Amino acid sequence: DTEVTQTPKHLVMGMTNKKSLKCEQHMGHRAMYWYKQKAKKPPELMFVYSYEKLSINESVPSRFSPECPNSSLLNLHLHALQPEDSALYLCASSQGGGPGETGDTQYFGPGTRLTVL
């Protein structure tokens, strides 16, 4: 099973709302990632969790707050977003050790398409 699931598939929210994106994998992977992807652009890394600890934060604004409750789950809490935050938010997981390690390929979920009004 190489599946990463994400909910919801679509989300529309106002700038004052608080919402959460959820990601789940049951492949025993130890690294999980949040990416943001704008139309016709490559995925842009936001956060990396390795062994349930935040290891990389790519200078993401504090209105995005990640959480890793356990090794299978990854959340992204959203608060006071801006219209320019509208994008496809992708979760990915990899076996662990980081992408420089041979075989540590990333498996992406289907994404949450977020629209901020």
Place this chain on the structure above:
Amino acid sequence: GQQVMQIPQYQHVQEGEDFTTYCNSSTTLSNIQWYKQRPGGHPVFLIQLVKSGEVKKQKRLTFQFGEAKKNSSLHITATQTTDVGTYFCAGASGYSTLTFGKGTMLLVSP
């Protein structure tokens, strides 16, 4: 920081024609990975190349990793309409995160 350049940005071919996309890294890579993203979809892992000069094939797709481990290519022979999508290369250096190229969007006309 590490940069990965990918060309062309876009290519439109007739079904049956060949297609190639190229990636070049500003630094030596430990490995390079290729992903395909269909319109409206998410990136799907295709392959990982690790060894200098490595060539791997998946049916009509041929992947190469340069001798200096700084460039790579993906070649599709006799394209089909099912090949439509954006192809991304992503390079890894040491234990750093993946750096994605900007992608090549492939359109195939029947």
